Amino acid sequence: MGYLIAAFSVVWVGLIAYLGWIALRIRGVRLELETTRALVEEREAANKQA
Amino acid sequence: MKTLDQQPNTTTANATAQAQRARWLLYGEIALGIGALILMPIAIWAALAYAPTDAVQGDVQRIIYVHVPLAILPYVAFFVVFVASILYLWRNDERWDMLAHASAEVGVVFTTLMLIVGMLWGQGFWGRPWDWADPRLTTTFILWLIYISYLLLRFYTGNSERGARMAAVLGIAGFIDVPIVHFSVTWWRSIHPDTNYLVDNGSSALPPAATFALLVSFVAFTLLYVLLTVQVYHSLTLRRAALRLRAEAEDVTSES
Amino acid sequence: MTASFRLSLDQLWAIIVKDWRAELRARQVWVSMGFFALLALVVFNFAFDLRVENKASVGPGALWVAFLFASVLGLGRTVGAELDHGSMDRLLLCPVDRQVIYLAKLLGNLVFILIVQVVAIPIFAVIYDVPVLTPGIIPIVALGTLGIAAVGALFAAVSAQTHAREVLAPLLTFPLVIPVIIAAVKATEALVQPVANDAPWLGLLAAFAIIYVSVGALTFQYVVED
Numbered sequence: 001m002g003y004l005i006a007a008f009s010v011v012w013v014g015l016i017a018y019l020g021w022i023a024l025r026i027r028g029v030r031l032e033l034e035t036t037r038a039l040v041e042e043r044e045a046a047n048k049q050a
Numbered sequence: 051m052k053t054l055d056q057q058p059n060t061t062t063a064n065a066t067a068q069a070q071r072a073r074w075l076l077y078g079e080i081a082l083g084i085g086a087l088i089l090m091p092i093a094i095w096a097a098l099a100y101a102p103t104d105a106v107q108g109d110v111q112r113i114i115y116v117h118v119p120l121a122i123l124p125y126v127a128f129f130v131v132f133v134a135s136i137l138y139l140w141r142n143d144e145r146w147d148m149l150a151h152a153s154a155e156v157g158v159v160f161t162t163l164m165l166i167v168g169m170l171w172g173q174g175f176w177g178r179p180w181d182w183a184d185p186r187l188t189t190t191f192i193l194w195l196i197y198i199s200y201l202l203l204r205f206y207t208g209n210s211e212r213g214a215r216m217a218a219v220l221g222i223a224g225f226i227d228v229p230i231v232h233f234s235v236t237w238w239r240s241i242h243p244d245t246n247y248l249v250d251n252g253s254s255a256l257p258p259a260a261t262f263a264l265l266v267s268f269v270a271f272t273l274l275y276v277l278l279t280v281q282v283y284h285s286l287t288l289r290r291a292a293l294r295l296r297a298e299a300e301d302v303t304s305e306s
Numbered sequence: 307m308t309a310s311f312r313l314s315l316d317q318l319w320a321i322i323v324k325d326w327r328a329e330l331r332a333r334q335v336w337v338s339m340g341f342f343a344l345l346a347l348v349v350f351n352f353a354f355d356l357r358v359e360n361k362a363s364v365g366p367g368a369l370w371v372a373f374l375f376a377s378v379l380g381l382g383r384t385v386g387a388e389l390d391h392g393s394m395d396r397l398l399l400c401p402v403d404r405q406v407i408y409l410a411k412l413l414g415n416l417v418f419i420l421i422v423q424v425v426a427i428p429i430f431a432v433i434y435d436v437p438v439l440t441p442g443i444i445p446i447v448a449l450g451t452l453g454i455a456a457v458g459a460l461f462a463a464v465s466a467q468t469h470a471r472e473v474l475a476p477l478l479t480f481p482l483v484i485p486v487i488i489a490a491v492k493a494t495e496a497l498v499q500p501v502a503n504d505a506p507w508l509g510l511l512a513a514f515a516i517i518y519v520s521v522g523a524l525t526f527q528y529v530v531e532d
Contacts, residue, residue, distance in 0.1 A: 003174030007113045007167045008094075011120070014163050015274070022281045029288040036292050040299040139528055195481040202477060206468040215528040216464045220478060223457070223521050227482050230514055234485035237505030238492065 068291075075284050082277040089270035096263035110174035113167055115263050119271035120164035121190060127157030127275060128197060128225055135221035138214065144290065147214040150221050152282035154200050156275055161194045185236040192231050196224040209293055317402050321410035322417075329384070329418065339380040340422040346372035347430055356434060365436040366494035370487055372426070374454060374480070377419050381458040382475045384418075385411050386466035394530060404527035412459050412522065419451050442497050449511035450490035456518040457482050463529050486514055 097115035104111035130153040138146035168187065169179035182188055200220050207213025256264070329335065350368035354360070388394045388411075397407060427447070431439045458479050465474035493507040 001109045003170045004109050004112050007116065007170040008098075010166050010170070011116050011163050014159070014166075018159050018278070019281075022278065022285060026281065026285045026288065029285055029292060033288055033292040033295065036295045036299065040295060043299060139525070192481060192484050199477050199481055202470075203464070203468070203474065206470045206474060212467065212529075212532065216467070219460070219464065219525040219529055222525065223460070223482060223518070226517060226521060227485070230485045230510070230517070234488040234510060237507075237510075238488050 072284075072287070075280065075287075079277065079280055079284065082273055082280065086270060086273045086277055089266065089273060093263070093267040093270040096259075096266050101260045101263040102257055107175050110171060113171040113174070115267045116271075117164060117167045117171060118264060119268045120160050120167060121186075122268070123271055123275050124157045124161040124164065124190070124193065125228075126272075127153045127160065127279070128193065128228070130279075131157065131197075131200075131221045132225035135218035138218050139222075144211075144214070147218065148283050148286040148290070149279075150218065151204060151286060152279045154197055154204075154221065155282050156278045158194065158197050158201060159278070160271075160275065161190060161197070165191065165194065183239040185232060185239070188235040189228070189232045192235070193224075193228060196220075196227065200224060209290070314403060314406050317406050318410045318413070321397070321402075321407065322414045325384075325410070325414040326417075329414075335380050335383045336418040336422055339376045339418070340425055342379060343372045343376040343422055343426045344429060346375055347426070347433070351434070361434055361436055362498045363495065365430070365434045366438075366491045366498065368434075369427070369430050369438075369494065370450070370491050373419075373423065373451065374483065374487060375476075376422060377451065377454050378458050378462070378476050378479050380419060380422075381415055381455065381462040382466070382472055384415055385459050385462040386471070386475065389463055389466040389530065390471075398530060404530070405523040407530075408459070408523050408526035409519075412455055412519070415459060416452060416455050419455060420448070423447055423451065436498055438494060438497055440497055443494070445508060446490055446493045446497075446511065449508065449515050450486055450493075452515040453486040453511060453518060454479075454483050456515060456522050460518075460522040460526060460529065463526065467529075482518075486511065489514070 093115070097112055101112065101115065103109060131150045134146045134150035134153065137143070138150060172181065173179045180187070200217060203220055204213070204217050207216060347368060350356075350364075350372070354364050354368065356364055356368075398404075427443065428439060431437065458475070461478040461482075462475050465471055465478060468474055470477075489507040489510040492505070493511070495501075496504050496507070
């Protein structure tokens with residue numbers, strides 16, 4: 001019985017941790033995309049002025 | 051890096067197509083997420099309460115309702131890696147490369163969980179966590195090692211196109227190894243008669259309630275595999291987009 | 307025999323001869339490879355404390371682990387270093403099929419590994435006192451080494467182009483060649499202590515070698531080209 005509980009908790013903790021990690025990665029990459037986009041616009045604006 | 055070669059006037063059309071694709075990806079994720087969210091509690095209930103307690107093994111046997119789907123799905127995942135790798139080398143479309151990467155990652159996570167759960171079951175039923183004499187266990191373990199090395203290779207090569215091609219070569223070579231590994235580890239220990247007790251533990255005649263529990267669990271985990279793969283794929287597409295944008299930004303600054 | 311096939315054979319031979327010349331003249335990887343194999347056998351002898359009762363079962367394992375390490379080491383120094391130094395780029399500029407280049411590198415290295423083994427196996431037989439010097443060892447060593455080298459050459463080329471270099475080559479090669487190690491060790495054990503109804507280990511070695519020489523020849527181009 002103890003092994004059953006251990007097995008189920010390992011699977012569910014593991015899967016939820018993995019889901020959370022993926023969500024974090026997606027958020028991190030989204031943030032990176034936004035900052036890069038802002039950077040590009042900034043530079044383009046600077047180029048036009050020059 | 052096809053989009054980089056395209057003319058500026060087609061990039062807007064390309065961007066709308068990409069946005070369309072991203073939207074479908076999101077809808078898919080939501081639908082799969084809802085499906086998994088509904089099925090998973092049913093699967094857990096069926097495994098823990100609905101299915102009858104095994105006469106020989108007792109409650110420990112209920113582990114198989116998560117163990118079996120977690121053992122079968124990596125083979126599906128690595129087959130997807132194999133096919134996507136071939137298609138990537140053939141068509142040179144980076145979407146196949148990202149699919150292979152995502153599927154390999156989810157496959158490794160499932161295999162890891164399956165190995166831990168299998169060891170717990172082994173400890174509970176056989177009294178020891180591991181036995182090299184079980185060919186399925188050993189094959190899956192070697193498979194796990196191969197795809198860990200696949201992920202390491204991906205890690206070391208970063209986002210280069212050559213790295214993607216090298217990973218594709220490993221994705222093909224690794225999957226072809228599966229039947230050879232299976233034959234070798236089966237013959238390796240099959241000469242020793244004292245290990246046959248592991249090969250089958252009399253679970254062939256499952257009662258209908260147990261079959262139902264296994265089936266629901268399998269469908270739920272399959273949904274979860276697809277959901278996770280799509281999500282990792284999604285994060286990879288975003289990562290590529292960010293890298294591409296950064297490369298463009300550097301082009302802009304170098305031109306000025 | 308078609309003309310293009312003959313041309314490929316000529317090219318194959320030309321690359322092999324060129325590599326042998328360079329190897330004999332300067333790099334001498336095979337000397338260090340042979341010495342490495344010998345050292346590994348000595349280390350295993352102490353690590354496992356080989357005595358009369360267990361040497362028949364541990365000896366073949368020690369021999370094949372030594373061969374595996376030596377092969378991966380040697381392939382890293384030849385195929386890998388070549389990609390690293392850019393001499394492969396010049397070869398790729400020549401109008402030669404990529405399959406031919408892969409096969410030439412594979413066969414050229416195979417000969418060197420086999421030379422090492424021809425020296426190492428008698429030494430192994432003497433210092434471990436295991437009777438493996440029978441004609442039966444020849445196909446086992448030839449097919450087993452071909453299988454290891456086919457995978458090893460491909461992934462030596464892969465890892466040479468990453469940041470990890472020497473570390474990555476064994477990480478990629480070892481899991482894939484586990485069937486070769488199992489089959490070669492079991493077949494060598496059967497030479498020392500014949501087993502009734504043994505599994506078809508030689509067939510497995512042959513199948514592995516054929517499959518991975520083909521996979522390597524077909525995919526090598528994707529690894530080395532820009």
